[in-house]
Structures are given as structure tokens and as C-alpha cells.
Amino acid sequence: KxxxxxxxxxxxxxxxxxxxxxxxxxxxxxxxxxxxxxxxAMRNVETHGSFCYKLSSSPKDHLGSGQECAGMGGNLALIKNINTQHTVANHIIQNHNGVSHWVGIKAPVSPFLYDDWSPVEDPLLWAPNQPPTFCVYMDSEANYLFSVAPCSEQHEFVCESPxxxxxxxxxxxxxxxxxxxxxxxxxxxxxxxxxxxxxxxxxDECSSSPCLNDGTCRDGVNSYACVCVFGYDGVN
The missing domain is CATH 2.10.25 (Laminin)
Structure with a gap:
């Protein structure tokens, strides 16, 4: 339209x-x-500011998501303000509603604390793949607010490109x-x-029939002109 x-x-x-x-x-x-x-393909892409945001077509872990975005000439979406977050969330709702999506944010690695609130500083023995690293995703069960999960989880993802x-x-x-x-x-x-x-x-600027009183509309480029019948005058 x-x-x-x-x-x-x-x-x-x-x-x-x-x-x-x-x-x-x-x-x-x-x-x-x-x-x-x-x-x-652009129907799956949203523009906001100076960036495009594209939704994935299959789930991956956080690392694999970033690699696929890089292969398309972009990166995982670096959502740095609420306006961008709202735009991307609305784009997901319109196209992939009900599906969570990784974004390019990792949760900070904070030290573990003992019950007396002192930090765990000395190296200890952990089970394989523990403790897990956490990454941020747009949570479909929380109206696409941010949540954290182990980076190894499989989710859809949002890519970003300038x-x-x-x-x-x-x-x-x-x-x-x-x-x-x-x-x-x-x-x-x-x-x-x-x-x-x-x-x-x-x-076609004449499509709205701007000319009154049986005037004839002549279309131009970004303009129109009305040819009035005898007895009438004026732009329209």
C-alpha cells in the first residue's frame, strides 16, 4: 500500500x-x-537502525548458532537496548511465535561462593562439562524477555548484519x-x-481521484495536474 x-x-x-x-x-x-x-527471503529479515536481523531455520547450540551467522556474513544479534529488543521480539512473534531464540550475549562467569559467602578460589575437581557456561536467549515462555540457559542447549537464533x-x-x-x-x-x-x-x-497520483467537479487528472512523476471543465478553476 x-x-x-x-x-x-x-x-x-x-x-x-x-x-x-x-x-x-x-x-x-x-x-x-x-x-x-x-x-x-527478506520476509524473514527485519531492519532496525543500521542493522538487519534474520531468524534461523533450525535450532543449534550457542556456539553453532554464532558459526552459522558468521557463515552468512553476520553474527549473533548483539541486542544493546530495549528498542532493539522490542523490535526483534515482535519480529519473532510474527514469524516464529512460540520458539525461543539465542542472541549474542553470554552470562558473566562469576565465582562460586561457599555458604559463608567466601569465593571458591582454589581449583577443585569437577565432573566433565561442569560447571556449565550460560548464554542468553529470548524466552518464548516469558514473552520473549531474556533468560539464561546452558550454552549447550539447542535453540533457534537471531543473526545480525550491518x-x-x-x-x-x-x-x-x-x-x-x-x-x-x-x-x-x-x-x-x-x-x-x-x-x-x-x-x-x-x-499513480491520480488513483485517488483528486480532481473535483469532473476535472481530468493527468499523472506525473510525484505530481499530478487537474484539467478543469469550463467554469471551474483551481488546483483540484
Whole structure:
């Protein structure tokens, strides 16, 4: 869907893709000419700030999760603020609801304490793979708040990749091309008046029938003009 919005420096267009869970549908937002995916794989990718976030397709332990993210040109998601946490949680709810996901956080290794609160400092004999290391995941049973678990557990995971300029531009009509995960996911930010996955479509400003009193609408690029019938005048 496309909405013609008006800003202080003139009209602009927002290409609305998908509502976010928990938020009302909004078209006229700060980010102009919002980007649409140029391939089906982007439906599993969320952009936030200067990063893309991609959900896994199979569970792994924490180490294996990081290795798979690295193989795609990214890393386990380094979620450093609440806004990012909310964005990623909503993305999981929309696509993998009910499934916990590893993120790129490890719990601090604190010393064990005796009952008198003194630290266990001398080396002692432990069973194999003990004590376990703990890693952080977004817990589906806690509304995707953070929880810790042994890093050896199997969970789905969230990969992160910085957004960069495309090496091979696929955007038409002056659109700006950006990509993430090593050029496997590309996005186009369209010039005013154009829309589509690759900015290939000239928006029909006459589609809303802006001309009144039987006036004829002539579509332009990011503009329209009304030809009035005899006896009428004005922009519309």
C-alpha cells in the first residue's frame, strides 16, 4: 500500500509493507520512501537502525548458532537496548511465535561462593562439562524477555548484519540500494513518486481521484495536474 504524505518541504510517499505487532498501522512516518524486500527471503529479515536481523531455520547450540551467522556474513544479534529488543521480539512473534531464540550475549562467569559467602578460589575437581557456561536467549515462555540457559542447549537464533551500500545496484529510477548479509538481501529506498521492490513503478497520483467537479487528472512523476471543465478553476 502507498500513502501520499505531506512534509514541511513538500509531499513524499511511504510504501507500507507490514504492520508491527502491538503497534497501530501508520503511513506518514519519519522514514521516507520505506523500503520493500526485493526477494521472498527478506520476509524473514527485519531492519532496525543500521542493522538487519534474520531468524534461523533450525535450532543449534550457542556456539553453532554464532558459526552459522558468521557463515552468512553476520553474527549473533548483539541486542544493546530495549528498542532493539522490542523490535526483534515482535519480529519473532510474527514469524516464529512460540520458539525461543539465542542472541549474542553470554552470562558473566562469576565465582562460586561457599555458604559463608567466601569465593571458591582454589581449583577443585569437577565432573566433565561442569560447571556449565550460560548464554542468553529470548524466552518464548516469558514473552520473549531474556533468560539464561546452558550454552549447550539447542535453540533457534537471531543473526545480525550491518546495512551497507550495494556493490551491485538493482534499484531503478534513482532509488538507493542497500544490502545486508553479504549482498544476499537487498533493499531499495525509492525516490519520491516511485514504489515497488526495485522502485520500478511510477505511483499513480491520480488513483485517488483528486480532481473535483469532473476535472481530468493527468499523472506525473510525484505530481499530478487537474484539467478543469469550463467554469471551474483551481488546483483540484
Amino acid at each position: 502507498v500513502k501520499r504524505c505531506t512534509g514541511m518541504d513538500g509531499p513524499y510517499y511511504v510504501y507500507f509493507l507490514q504492520p508491527t505487532t502491538g503497534c497501530s498501522m501508520a503511513y506518514c512516518m519519519d522514514t521516507r520512501n520505506a523500503v520493500g524486500p526485493d526477494q521472498p 546495512i551497507a551500500d550495494c556493490q551491485q545496484d538493482v534499484c531503478q529510477n534513482g532509488g538507493a540500494c542497500s544490502s545486508c548479509f553479504g549482498e544476499t538481501h537487498k533493499m531499495c529506498s525509492c525516490q519520491p513518486g516511485y514504489t515497488g521492490n526495485q522502485c520500478e513503478t511510477d505511483i
